[in-house]
Amino acid sequence: xxxxxxxxxxxxxxxxxxxxxxxxxxxxxxxxxxxxxxxxxxxxxxxxxxxxxxxxxxxxxxxxxxxxxxxxxxxxxxxxxxxxxxxxxxxxxxxxxxxxxxxxxxxxxxxx
Amino acid sequence: xxxxxxxxxxxxxxxxxxxxxxxxxxxxxxxxxxxxxxxxxxxxxxxxxxxxxxxxxxxxxxxxxxxxxxxxxxxxxxxxxxxxxxxxxxxxxxxxxxxxxxxxxxxxxxxx
Numbered sequence: 564x565x566x567x568x569x570x571x572x573x574x575x576x577x578x579x580x581x582x583x584x585x586x587x588x589x590x591x592x593x594x595x596x597x598x599x600x601x602x603x604x605x606x607x608x609x610x611x612x613x614x615x616x617x618x619x620x621x622x623x624x625x626x627x628x629x630x631x632x633x634x635x636x637x638x639x640x641x642x643x644x645x646x647x648x649x650x651x652x653x654x655x656x657x658x659x660x661x662x663x664x665x666x667x668x669x670x671x672x673x674x675x
Numbered sequence: 676x677x678x679x680x681x682x683x684x685x686x687x688x689x690x691x692x693x694x695x696x697x698x699x700x701x702x703x704x705x706x707x708x709x710x711x712x713x714x715x716x717x718x719x720x721x722x723x724x725x726x727x728x729x730x731x732x733x734x735x736x737x738x739x740x741x742x743x744x745x746x747x748x749x750x751x752x753x754x755x756x757x758x759x760x761x762x763x764x765x766x767x768x769x770x771x772x773x774x775x776x777x778x779x780x781x782x783x784x785x786x787x
Contacts, residue, residue, distance in 0.1 A: 594773070596773075596775070603779060604779050605679070605766050605768070605776075605777025605778050605779050605780055606720075606766070606768075606775075606777045607777070608774065608775055608776075611773050613773065619773070621774070622676075622774075622776070651718065653720065655720075661725075662708055662725070662770065663722055663725065664710075664720075664722070664775070666719065666720035668717075668718065668719055669718045669719075
């Protein structure tokens with residue numbers, strides 16, 4: 564099992580550009596989520612999904628869109644990047660019975 | 676909304692000694708989960724230990740144990756026989772349903 568994979572590992576954008584952070588898991592987990600991690604702060608929940616076709620907002624959803632067309636994939640879209648979105652982004656999936664979250668390796672995003 | 680507070684931004688301990696990391700949280704919920712995650716310099720989030728709020732017995736995982744005080748809303752992590760590989764950021768997290776909140780983290784350094 565590859566677990567949770569994220570691409571790219573690093574990305575630099577200019578203000579106003581758009582991009583999609585990719586996330587995939589091969590554990591057949593229904594629940595997936597996206598977090599951002601900023602210096603001096605813990606991870607904050609951006610969006611989550613409880614299954615294909617179902618998404619909802621987390622603590623800090625503004626500026627981000629998600630969709631869930633398959634169980635495996637959960638991409639995060641930045642429609643118009645802003646410097647405030649400079650952060651490390653983590654994708655995670657959750658085991659259905661013991662609630663353990665499995666995190667991807669993260670994407671470091673810099674918006675200039 | 677739930678909040679998680681880690682009051683120790685940085686801590687250090689000598690190799691083979693014991694260290695305790697503090698965590699408090701604020702919630703009106705009765706059933707929830709609590710976690711400690713480790714984040715080494717590789718940035719990978721690694722689950723250290725989990726506790727279900729309805730269980731009175733404190734969770735243990737090898738050298739890691741927790742002191743869960745539900746009434747005081749306290750969830751501290753004790754690391755025994757500290758090893759150099761324990762050097763990392765440690766995050767306390769609270770989870771209820773689909774909402775997961777993290778503390779700001781404690782940077783632990785194990786000194787030889």
